Amino acid sequence: MEAWLPDLQQLLAHGDAVVLVTVARAEGSAPREAGTKMIVTRESAKHTIGGGHLEWKAIETARQVLKDGMRTPRTRRLERFALGPSLGQCCGGAVVLAFERLDVGDLGWVTSLAKRLAAGQSTVRSVSFGAAPDAVLLSEPEPGVERADCLLWDGPGFEASGALLTETIAPRDFAVMLFGAGHVGAALVRVLATLPCRVRWIDGRDAQFPPPGTLHAANLTIEATDDPNSLIDDATPRTYFIVMTHDHERDFELATRILLRGDYAFLGVIGSHTKRKQFEHRLAARGIDPAQIARMKCPLGVDGIVDKSPEIIAISAAAQILQAVEANAQHGAP
Structure with a gap:
Protein backbone atom coordinates (compact mmCIF):
# COMPACT_ATOMS: atom_id res chain seq x y z
CA MET A 1 0.00 0.00 0.00
CA ALA A 170 -1.93 1.42 -8.33
CA PRO A 171 -0.78 -1.13 -5.73
CA ARG A 172 3.02 -0.95 -5.55
CA ASP A 173 3.60 -3.75 -3.08
CA PHE A 174 5.57 -6.68 -4.44
CA ALA A 175 5.60 -10.14 -2.86
CA VAL A 176 8.84 -11.42 -1.30
CA MET A 177 9.33 -14.98 -0.06
CA LEU A 178 12.47 -15.21 2.09
CA PHE A 179 13.82 -18.61 3.12
CA GLY A 180 16.25 -18.57 6.04
CA ALA A 181 16.13 -16.99 9.50
CA GLY A 182 19.86 -16.64 10.08
CA HIS A 183 21.75 -13.41 10.69
CA VAL A 184 21.55 -12.26 7.07
CA GLY A 185 17.87 -13.14 6.81
CA ALA A 186 17.12 -11.13 9.95
CA ALA A 187 19.11 -8.16 8.62
CA LEU A 188 17.32 -8.35 5.26
CA VAL A 189 13.91 -8.42 6.91
CA ARG A 190 14.75 -5.18 8.71
CA VAL A 191 15.64 -3.53 5.39
CA LEU A 192 12.56 -4.89 3.61
CA ALA A 193 10.37 -3.50 6.41
CA THR A 194 11.06 -0.03 4.94
CA LEU A 195 10.08 -0.97 1.37
CA PRO A 196 6.69 -1.31 -0.38
CA CYS A 197 6.57 -5.10 -0.26
CA ARG A 198 4.88 -8.00 1.52
CA VAL A 199 7.35 -10.44 3.08
CA ARG A 200 6.83 -14.08 4.02
CA TRP A 201 9.79 -15.16 6.17
CA ILE A 202 10.19 -18.93 6.29
CA ASP A 203 12.37 -21.32 8.25
CA GLY A 204 11.93 -24.76 9.78
CA ARG A 205 13.56 -23.63 13.01
CA ASP A 206 10.96 -21.71 14.99
CA ALA A 207 13.51 -20.69 17.63
CA GLN A 208 15.53 -18.78 15.01
CA PHE A 209 12.88 -16.10 14.63
CA PRO A 210 12.99 -13.02 16.89
CA PRO A 211 10.74 -13.11 19.98
CA PRO A 212 7.23 -11.74 19.36
CA GLY A 213 7.04 -7.97 19.61
CA THR A 214 10.75 -7.34 19.07
CA LEU A 215 10.62 -6.90 15.30
CA HIS A 216 8.47 -4.01 14.09
CA ALA A 217 7.62 -4.82 10.48
CA ALA A 218 3.99 -4.34 9.48
CA ASN A 219 4.59 -6.00 6.11
CA LEU A 220 5.97 -9.26 7.56
CA THR A 221 4.48 -12.73 8.02
CA ILE A 222 6.58 -15.37 9.81
CA GLU A 223 6.08 -19.04 8.94
CA ALA A 224 7.87 -21.94 10.62
CA THR A 225 7.50 -25.08 8.51
CA ASP A 226 9.32 -28.28 7.62
CA ASP A 227 7.67 -28.29 4.18
CA PRO A 228 8.82 -25.12 2.38
CA ASN A 229 8.21 -26.72 -1.04
CA SER A 230 4.46 -26.47 -0.55
CA LEU A 231 4.80 -22.74 0.14
CA ILE A 232 6.71 -22.31 -3.12
CA ASP A 233 3.94 -24.11 -4.98
CA ASP A 234 1.30 -21.84 -3.39
CA ALA A 235 3.17 -18.57 -4.00
CA THR A 236 1.58 -16.02 -6.30
CA PRO A 237 3.08 -15.48 -9.75
CA ARG A 238 5.72 -12.73 -9.97
CA THR A 239 6.99 -13.42 -6.44
CA TYR A 240 10.53 -12.30 -5.53
CA PHE A 241 12.25 -15.36 -3.98
CA ILE A 242 15.30 -15.11 -1.71
CA VAL A 243 17.00 -18.35 -0.62
CA MET A 244 19.49 -18.15 2.25
CA THR A 245 19.02 -21.11 4.59
CA HIS A 246 21.69 -22.72 6.77
CA ASP A 247 21.79 -25.81 4.52
CA HIS A 248 23.28 -25.79 0.99
CA GLU A 249 21.30 -28.89 0.04
CA ARG A 250 18.06 -27.25 1.09
CA ASP A 251 19.05 -24.14 -0.87
CA PHE A 252 19.50 -26.34 -3.93
CA GLU A 253 16.13 -28.04 -3.55
CA LEU A 254 14.36 -24.72 -3.02
CA ALA A 255 16.07 -23.13 -6.03
CA THR A 256 15.14 -26.16 -8.17
CA ARG A 257 11.50 -25.88 -7.16
CA ILE A 258 11.41 -22.16 -7.89
CA LEU A 259 13.13 -22.50 -11.27
CA LEU A 260 10.64 -25.19 -12.29
CA ARG A 261 7.81 -22.68 -11.74
CA GLY A 262 9.27 -20.22 -14.22
CA ASP A 263 6.75 -17.48 -13.32
CA TYR A 264 8.84 -15.85 -10.59
CA ALA A 265 9.94 -12.21 -10.77
CA PHE A 266 13.32 -12.78 -9.14
CA LEU A 267 15.38 -15.58 -7.62
CA GLY A 268 18.37 -14.75 -5.44
CA VAL A 269 20.49 -17.40 -3.71
CA ILE A 270 23.12 -16.51 -1.13
CA GLY A 271 26.54 -18.02 -1.71
CA SER A 272 29.78 -17.83 -3.63
CA HIS A 273 30.74 -18.15 -7.27
CA THR A 274 31.82 -21.71 -6.47
CA LYS A 275 28.35 -22.47 -5.11
CA ARG A 276 26.82 -21.10 -8.29
CA LYS A 277 29.00 -23.33 -10.48
CA GLN A 278 28.03 -26.37 -8.43
CA PHE A 279 24.34 -25.46 -8.61
CA GLU A 280 24.51 -24.81 -12.37
CA HIS A 281 25.97 -28.29 -12.97
CA ARG A 282 23.41 -30.03 -10.76
CA LEU A 283 20.46 -28.01 -12.09
CA ALA A 284 21.43 -28.86 -15.67
CA ALA A 285 21.56 -32.53 -14.66
CA ARG A 286 17.99 -32.15 -13.35
CA GLY A 287 16.93 -30.94 -16.78
CA ILE A 288 16.32 -27.31 -15.79
CA ASP A 289 16.15 -24.96 -18.79
CA PRO A 290 19.51 -23.12 -19.14
CA ALA A 291 17.61 -19.86 -19.67
CA GLN A 292 16.00 -20.29 -16.25
CA ILE A 293 19.34 -21.15 -14.61
CA ALA A 294 20.80 -17.94 -16.06
CA ARG A 295 18.10 -15.92 -14.29
CA MET A 296 19.26 -17.12 -10.85
CA LYS A 297 21.22 -14.42 -8.99
CA CYS A 298 24.00 -16.20 -7.11
CA PRO A 299 26.00 -14.76 -5.43
CA LEU A 300 23.19 -12.59 -4.14
CA GLY A 301 23.72 -8.83 -4.15
CA VAL A 302 24.91 -6.04 -6.43
CA ASP A 303 28.36 -6.22 -7.99
CA GLY A 304 31.28 -4.47 -6.32
CA ILE A 305 30.29 -5.01 -2.68
CA VAL A 306 32.54 -7.62 -1.08
CA ASP A 307 31.98 -7.05 2.65
CA LYS A 308 30.34 -10.13 4.17
CA SER A 309 28.77 -8.63 7.29
CA PRO A 310 25.03 -9.47 7.51
CA GLU A 311 23.89 -5.85 7.38
CA ILE A 312 25.90 -5.02 4.27
CA ILE A 313 24.85 -8.22 2.50
CA ALA A 314 21.23 -7.34 3.33
CA ILE A 315 21.52 -3.83 1.87
CA SER A 316 23.25 -5.20 -1.23
CA ALA A 317 20.56 -7.85 -1.67
CA ALA A 318 17.77 -5.30 -1.22
CA ALA A 319 19.39 -3.06 -3.84
CA GLN A 320 19.47 -5.98 -6.30
CA ILE A 321 15.81 -6.73 -5.61
CA LEU A 322 14.92 -3.08 -6.29
CA GLN A 323 16.88 -3.21 -9.54
CA ALA A 324 14.72 -6.16 -10.56
CA VAL A 325 11.54 -4.33 -9.53
CA GLU A 326 12.51 -1.33 -11.67
CA ALA A 327 13.47 -3.52 -14.64
CA ASN A 328 10.23 -5.48 -14.42
CA ALA A 329 8.19 -2.25 -14.23
CA GLN A 330 9.87 -0.94 -17.38
CA HIS A 331 8.78 -4.10 -19.17
CA GLY A 332 5.21 -3.75 -17.92
CA ALA A 333 5.46 -6.44 -15.26
CA PRO A 334 5.11 -5.96 -11.48
Whole structure:
Protein backbone atom coordinates (compact mmCIF):
# COMPACT_ATOMS: atom_id res chain seq x y z
CA MET A 1 0.00 0.00 0.00
CA GLU A 2 1.07 3.60 -0.53
CA ALA A 3 2.96 4.67 2.61
CA TRP A 4 1.06 7.96 2.92
CA LEU A 5 -2.39 6.37 2.89
CA PRO A 6 -2.50 4.66 6.32
CA ASP A 7 -1.04 7.79 7.91
CA LEU A 8 -3.72 9.91 6.28
CA GLN A 9 -6.42 7.47 7.34
CA GLN A 10 -5.22 7.51 10.95
CA LEU A 11 -5.05 11.30 11.16
CA LEU A 12 -8.54 11.78 9.74
CA ALA A 13 -9.99 9.06 11.99
CA HIS A 14 -8.61 10.97 14.99
CA GLY A 15 -10.42 14.10 13.82
CA ASP A 16 -7.37 16.01 12.61
CA ALA A 17 -7.51 18.39 9.66
CA VAL A 18 -4.62 17.94 7.24
CA VAL A 19 -3.43 19.12 3.85
CA LEU A 20 -2.54 16.50 1.27
CA VAL A 21 0.19 17.89 -0.99
CA THR A 22 0.58 16.20 -4.37
CA VAL A 23 3.14 16.80 -7.09
CA ALA A 24 0.51 17.34 -9.78
CA ARG A 25 3.00 17.97 -12.58
CA ALA A 26 6.77 17.76 -12.93
CA GLU A 27 8.37 19.83 -15.68
CA GLY A 28 11.96 19.04 -16.63
CA SER A 29 14.32 18.02 -13.84
CA ALA A 30 12.46 17.71 -10.53
CA PRO A 31 13.26 16.02 -7.20
CA ARG A 32 10.19 13.75 -7.23
CA GLU A 33 7.81 12.48 -9.88
CA ALA A 34 4.16 13.44 -10.43
CA GLY A 35 1.88 11.69 -7.95
CA THR A 36 4.31 11.99 -5.01
CA LYS A 37 2.59 13.05 -1.79
CA MET A 38 3.20 14.68 1.56
CA ILE A 39 0.84 15.18 4.50
CA VAL A 40 0.98 18.44 6.44
CA THR A 41 -0.68 19.15 9.79
CA ARG A 42 -0.39 22.19 12.04
CA GLU A 43 2.48 20.58 13.94
CA SER A 44 4.22 18.21 11.54
CA ALA A 45 4.83 17.01 7.99
CA LYS A 46 4.97 13.37 6.95
CA HIS A 47 6.56 11.90 3.82
CA THR A 48 8.40 14.06 1.30
CA ILE A 49 8.01 15.71 -2.08
CA GLY A 50 11.76 16.16 -2.43
CA GLY A 51 13.07 18.16 0.49
CA GLY A 52 14.96 21.44 0.31
CA HIS A 53 13.44 24.88 0.02
CA LEU A 54 10.64 23.56 -2.20
CA GLU A 55 9.37 21.40 0.62
CA TRP A 56 9.70 24.24 3.12
CA LYS A 57 7.61 26.49 0.86
CA ALA A 58 5.09 23.68 0.33
CA ILE A 59 4.66 23.25 4.09
CA GLU A 60 4.22 26.99 4.51
CA THR A 61 1.57 27.06 1.78
CA ALA A 62 -0.16 23.98 3.18
CA ARG A 63 -0.51 25.57 6.60
CA GLN A 64 -2.07 28.63 5.02
CA VAL A 65 -4.54 26.32 3.24
CA LEU A 66 -5.29 24.70 6.61
CA LYS A 67 -6.06 28.14 8.04
CA ASP A 68 -8.19 29.20 5.07
CA GLY A 69 -10.09 25.93 5.22
CA MET A 70 -11.46 26.74 8.65
CA ARG A 71 -13.86 29.10 6.86
CA THR A 72 -14.23 27.43 3.45
CA PRO A 73 -14.95 23.70 3.02
CA ARG A 74 -12.93 21.72 0.45
CA THR A 75 -10.24 24.38 0.26
CA ARG A 76 -7.89 23.48 -2.58
CA ARG A 77 -5.09 25.27 -4.34
CA LEU A 78 -2.68 24.78 -7.22
CA GLU A 79 0.68 26.50 -7.27
CA ARG A 80 3.66 26.33 -9.63
CA PHE A 81 7.21 26.46 -8.26
CA ALA A 82 10.26 27.02 -10.46
CA LEU A 83 13.19 25.01 -9.11
CA GLY A 84 15.85 27.56 -9.91
CA PRO A 85 17.75 30.22 -8.00
CA SER A 86 14.63 31.58 -6.32
CA LEU A 87 14.26 28.32 -4.40
CA GLY A 88 17.96 27.64 -4.08
CA GLN A 89 17.65 24.30 -5.85
CA CYS A 90 19.66 23.18 -8.85
CA CYS A 91 17.15 20.83 -10.47
CA GLY A 92 16.33 23.40 -13.13
CA GLY A 93 12.77 22.27 -13.75
CA ALA A 94 9.45 23.19 -12.18
CA VAL A 95 6.63 21.52 -10.33
CA VAL A 96 2.94 22.21 -9.92
CA LEU A 97 1.77 21.29 -6.42
CA ALA A 98 -1.84 20.52 -5.51
CA PHE A 99 -2.96 21.37 -1.97
CA GLU A 100 -6.12 19.72 -0.60
CA ARG A 101 -7.48 20.38 2.87
CA LEU A 102 -9.01 17.19 4.25
CA ASP A 103 -10.92 16.42 7.44
CA VAL A 104 -13.07 13.65 8.89
CA GLY A 105 -15.59 14.23 6.09
CA ASP A 106 -13.03 12.79 3.67
CA LEU A 107 -12.51 9.61 5.66
CA GLY A 108 -15.00 7.72 3.48
CA TRP A 109 -13.09 7.95 0.20
CA VAL A 110 -9.74 7.53 1.97
CA THR A 111 -10.94 4.28 3.56
CA SER A 112 -12.39 3.07 0.26
CA LEU A 113 -9.12 3.77 -1.51
CA ALA A 114 -7.15 1.92 1.18
CA LYS A 115 -9.43 -1.12 0.88
CA ARG A 116 -9.13 -1.18 -2.90
CA LEU A 117 -5.35 -1.00 -2.84
CA ALA A 118 -5.18 -3.70 -0.16
CA ALA A 119 -7.26 -5.89 -2.49
CA GLY A 120 -4.81 -5.23 -5.35
CA GLN A 121 -7.16 -2.93 -7.30
CA SER A 122 -5.95 0.15 -9.14
CA THR A 123 -8.12 3.23 -8.64
CA VAL A 124 -8.56 6.58 -10.40
CA ARG A 125 -8.80 9.54 -8.02
CA SER A 126 -10.23 12.74 -9.48
CA VAL A 127 -9.93 16.11 -7.72
CA SER A 128 -11.47 19.30 -9.07
CA PHE A 129 -10.26 22.84 -8.40
CA GLY A 130 -12.10 26.11 -8.60
CA ALA A 131 -14.53 28.23 -6.62
CA ALA A 132 -16.90 25.37 -5.71
CA PRO A 133 -14.94 22.13 -6.12
CA ASP A 134 -16.69 18.78 -6.19
CA ALA A 135 -16.00 16.02 -3.70
CA VAL A 136 -13.09 13.69 -4.43
CA LEU A 137 -14.25 11.01 -6.86
CA LEU A 138 -12.95 7.44 -7.02
CA SER A 139 -13.56 5.37 -10.14
CA GLU A 140 -12.37 2.33 -12.03
CA PRO A 141 -9.45 2.78 -14.44
CA GLU A 142 -9.92 2.18 -18.13
CA PRO A 143 -9.63 -1.49 -19.12
CA GLY A 144 -5.99 -2.51 -19.36
CA VAL A 145 -4.75 0.54 -17.41
CA GLU A 146 -3.07 -0.66 -14.22
CA ARG A 147 0.08 1.44 -13.85
CA ALA A 148 0.29 4.54 -11.68
CA ASP A 149 -0.18 7.84 -13.47
CA CYS A 150 -0.90 11.47 -12.59
CA LEU A 151 -2.24 14.14 -14.94
CA LEU A 152 -3.24 17.75 -14.32
CA TRP A 153 -5.85 19.11 -16.72
CA ASP A 154 -5.89 22.89 -16.45
CA GLY A 155 -7.42 25.54 -18.63
CA PRO A 156 -5.91 28.98 -19.21
CA GLY A 157 -4.57 29.08 -15.63
CA PHE A 158 -4.40 27.27 -12.35
CA GLU A 159 -7.42 29.16 -11.05
CA ALA A 160 -9.57 28.02 -13.97
CA SER A 161 -12.79 26.35 -12.88
CA GLY A 162 -12.06 23.43 -15.19
CA ALA A 163 -8.77 22.45 -13.52
CA LEU A 164 -8.83 18.74 -12.71
CA LEU A 165 -6.26 16.39 -11.22
CA THR A 166 -6.72 12.75 -12.18
CA GLU A 167 -4.35 10.08 -10.92
CA THR A 168 -4.31 6.34 -11.22
CA ILE A 169 -3.16 4.96 -7.88
CA ALA A 170 -1.93 1.42 -8.33
CA PRO A 171 -0.78 -1.13 -5.73
CA ARG A 172 3.02 -0.95 -5.55
CA ASP A 173 3.60 -3.75 -3.08
CA PHE A 174 5.57 -6.68 -4.44
CA ALA A 175 5.60 -10.14 -2.86
CA VAL A 176 8.84 -11.42 -1.30
CA MET A 177 9.33 -14.98 -0.06
CA LEU A 178 12.47 -15.21 2.09
CA PHE A 179 13.82 -18.61 3.12
CA GLY A 180 16.25 -18.57 6.04
CA ALA A 181 16.13 -16.99 9.50
CA GLY A 182 19.86 -16.64 10.08
CA HIS A 183 21.75 -13.41 10.69
CA VAL A 184 21.55 -12.26 7.07
CA GLY A 185 17.87 -13.14 6.81
CA ALA A 186 17.12 -11.13 9.95
CA ALA A 187 19.11 -8.16 8.62
CA LEU A 188 17.32 -8.35 5.26
CA VAL A 189 13.91 -8.42 6.91
CA ARG A 190 14.75 -5.18 8.71
CA VAL A 191 15.64 -3.53 5.39
CA LEU A 192 12.56 -4.89 3.61
CA ALA A 193 10.37 -3.50 6.41
CA THR A 194 11.06 -0.03 4.94
CA LEU A 195 10.08 -0.97 1.37
CA PRO A 196 6.69 -1.31 -0.38
CA CYS A 197 6.57 -5.10 -0.26
CA ARG A 198 4.88 -8.00 1.52
CA VAL A 199 7.35 -10.44 3.08
CA ARG A 200 6.83 -14.08 4.02
CA TRP A 201 9.79 -15.16 6.17
CA ILE A 202 10.19 -18.93 6.29
CA ASP A 203 12.37 -21.32 8.25
CA GLY A 204 11.93 -24.76 9.78
CA ARG A 205 13.56 -23.63 13.01
CA ASP A 206 10.96 -21.71 14.99
CA ALA A 207 13.51 -20.69 17.63
CA GLN A 208 15.53 -18.78 15.01
CA PHE A 209 12.88 -16.10 14.63
CA PRO A 210 12.99 -13.02 16.89
CA PRO A 211 10.74 -13.11 19.98
CA PRO A 212 7.23 -11.74 19.36
CA GLY A 213 7.04 -7.97 19.61
CA THR A 214 10.75 -7.34 19.07
CA LEU A 215 10.62 -6.90 15.30
CA HIS A 216 8.47 -4.01 14.09
CA ALA A 217 7.62 -4.82 10.48
CA ALA A 218 3.99 -4.34 9.48
CA ASN A 219 4.59 -6.00 6.11
CA LEU A 220 5.97 -9.26 7.56
CA THR A 221 4.48 -12.73 8.02
CA ILE A 222 6.58 -15.37 9.81
CA GLU A 223 6.08 -19.04 8.94
CA ALA A 224 7.87 -21.94 10.62
CA THR A 225 7.50 -25.08 8.51
CA ASP A 226 9.32 -28.28 7.62
CA ASP A 227 7.67 -28.29 4.18
CA PRO A 228 8.82 -25.12 2.38
CA ASN A 229 8.21 -26.72 -1.04
CA SER A 230 4.46 -26.47 -0.55
CA LEU A 231 4.80 -22.74 0.14
CA ILE A 232 6.71 -22.31 -3.12
CA ASP A 233 3.94 -24.11 -4.98
CA ASP A 234 1.30 -21.84 -3.39
CA ALA A 235 3.17 -18.57 -4.00
CA THR A 236 1.58 -16.02 -6.30
CA PRO A 237 3.08 -15.48 -9.75
CA ARG A 238 5.72 -12.73 -9.97
CA THR A 239 6.99 -13.42 -6.44
CA TYR A 240 10.53 -12.30 -5.53
CA PHE A 241 12.25 -15.36 -3.98
CA ILE A 242 15.30 -15.11 -1.71
CA VAL A 243 17.00 -18.35 -0.62
CA MET A 244 19.49 -18.15 2.25
CA THR A 245 19.02 -21.11 4.59
CA HIS A 246 21.69 -22.72 6.77
CA ASP A 247 21.79 -25.81 4.52
CA HIS A 248 23.28 -25.79 0.99
CA GLU A 249 21.30 -28.89 0.04
CA ARG A 250 18.06 -27.25 1.09
CA ASP A 251 19.05 -24.14 -0.87
CA PHE A 252 19.50 -26.34 -3.93
CA GLU A 253 16.13 -28.04 -3.55
CA LEU A 254 14.36 -24.72 -3.02
CA ALA A 255 16.07 -23.13 -6.03
CA THR A 256 15.14 -26.16 -8.17
CA ARG A 257 11.50 -25.88 -7.16
CA ILE A 258 11.41 -22.16 -7.89
CA LEU A 259 13.13 -22.50 -11.27
CA LEU A 260 10.64 -25.19 -12.29
CA ARG A 261 7.81 -22.68 -11.74
CA GLY A 262 9.27 -20.22 -14.22
CA ASP A 263 6.75 -17.48 -13.32
CA TYR A 264 8.84 -15.85 -10.59
CA ALA A 265 9.94 -12.21 -10.77
CA PHE A 266 13.32 -12.78 -9.14
CA LEU A 267 15.38 -15.58 -7.62
CA GLY A 268 18.37 -14.75 -5.44
CA VAL A 269 20.49 -17.40 -3.71
CA ILE A 270 23.12 -16.51 -1.13
CA GLY A 271 26.54 -18.02 -1.71
CA SER A 272 29.78 -17.83 -3.63
CA HIS A 273 30.74 -18.15 -7.27
CA THR A 274 31.82 -21.71 -6.47
CA LYS A 275 28.35 -22.47 -5.11
CA ARG A 276 26.82 -21.10 -8.29
CA LYS A 277 29.00 -23.33 -10.48
CA GLN A 278 28.03 -26.37 -8.43
CA PHE A 279 24.34 -25.46 -8.61
CA GLU A 280 24.51 -24.81 -12.37
CA HIS A 281 25.97 -28.29 -12.97
CA ARG A 282 23.41 -30.03 -10.76
CA LEU A 283 20.46 -28.01 -12.09
CA ALA A 284 21.43 -28.86 -15.67
CA ALA A 285 21.56 -32.53 -14.66
CA ARG A 286 17.99 -32.15 -13.35
CA GLY A 287 16.93 -30.94 -16.78
CA ILE A 288 16.32 -27.31 -15.79
CA ASP A 289 16.15 -24.96 -18.79
CA PRO A 290 19.51 -23.12 -19.14
CA ALA A 291 17.61 -19.86 -19.67
CA GLN A 292 16.00 -20.29 -16.25
CA ILE A 293 19.34 -21.15 -14.61
CA ALA A 294 20.80 -17.94 -16.06
CA ARG A 295 18.10 -15.92 -14.29
CA MET A 296 19.26 -17.12 -10.85
CA LYS A 297 21.22 -14.42 -8.99
CA CYS A 298 24.00 -16.20 -7.11
CA PRO A 299 26.00 -14.76 -5.43
CA LEU A 300 23.19 -12.59 -4.14
CA GLY A 301 23.72 -8.83 -4.15
CA VAL A 302 24.91 -6.04 -6.43
CA ASP A 303 28.36 -6.22 -7.99
CA GLY A 304 31.28 -4.47 -6.32
CA ILE A 305 30.29 -5.01 -2.68
CA VAL A 306 32.54 -7.62 -1.08
CA ASP A 307 31.98 -7.05 2.65
CA LYS A 308 30.34 -10.13 4.17
CA SER A 309 28.77 -8.63 7.29
CA PRO A 310 25.03 -9.47 7.51
CA GLU A 311 23.89 -5.85 7.38
CA ILE A 312 25.90 -5.02 4.27
CA ILE A 313 24.85 -8.22 2.50
CA ALA A 314 21.23 -7.34 3.33
CA ILE A 315 21.52 -3.83 1.87
CA SER A 316 23.25 -5.20 -1.23
CA ALA A 317 20.56 -7.85 -1.67
CA ALA A 318 17.77 -5.30 -1.22
CA ALA A 319 19.39 -3.06 -3.84
CA GLN A 320 19.47 -5.98 -6.30
CA ILE A 321 15.81 -6.73 -5.61
CA LEU A 322 14.92 -3.08 -6.29
CA GLN A 323 16.88 -3.21 -9.54
CA ALA A 324 14.72 -6.16 -10.56
CA VAL A 325 11.54 -4.33 -9.53
CA GLU A 326 12.51 -1.33 -11.67
CA ALA A 327 13.47 -3.52 -14.64
CA ASN A 328 10.23 -5.48 -14.42
CA ALA A 329 8.19 -2.25 -14.23
CA GLN A 330 9.87 -0.94 -17.38
CA HIS A 331 8.78 -4.10 -19.17
CA GLY A 332 5.21 -3.75 -17.92
CA ALA A 333 5.46 -6.44 -15.26
CA PRO A 334 5.11 -5.96 -11.48
